Amino acid sequence: MLNIEEPWTTPEGKKWVSTSKVPMFDENGTVYAILGMGIDITERKRTEEALRESEQTFRTLAENSPNMVFINQGGKIVYANKRCVEVMGYTLEEIL
Numbered sequence: 001m002l003n004i005e006e007p008w009t010t011p012e013g014k015k016w017v018s019t020s021k022v023p024m025f026d027e028n029g030t031v032y033a034i035l036g037m038g039i040d041i042t043e044r045k046r047t048e049e050a051l052r053e054s055e056q057t058f059r060t061l062a063e064n065s066p067n068m069v070f071i072n073q074g075g076k077i078v079y080a081n082k083r084c085v086e087v088m089g090y091t092l093e094e095i096l
Contacts, residue, residue, distance in 0.1 A: 017040055
């Protein structure tokens with residue numbers, strides 16, 4: 001089991017840890033131990049959650065805006081809201 005992201009409950013609260021676990025075998029091929037390593041990824045998981053929440057907030061605001069909202073990255077439109085589709089008269093696929 002390599003790079004498994006799992007929640008851990010600690011006295012300080014919930015944390016996230018990325019763990020790797022491998023069996024240790026004796027000369028007969030019998031597992032006698034599990035070697036485990038872990039790294040605290042709590043801050044990364046919190047950042048990912050904050051980003052998801054921020055993206056959801058943007059999408060909710062943009063999709064419900066009475067104004068055209070679109071994102072142009074490098075000369076290519078990568079996002080357009082419903083109002084943009086209505087005003088421009090193209091399908092979303094055509095705009096993108």
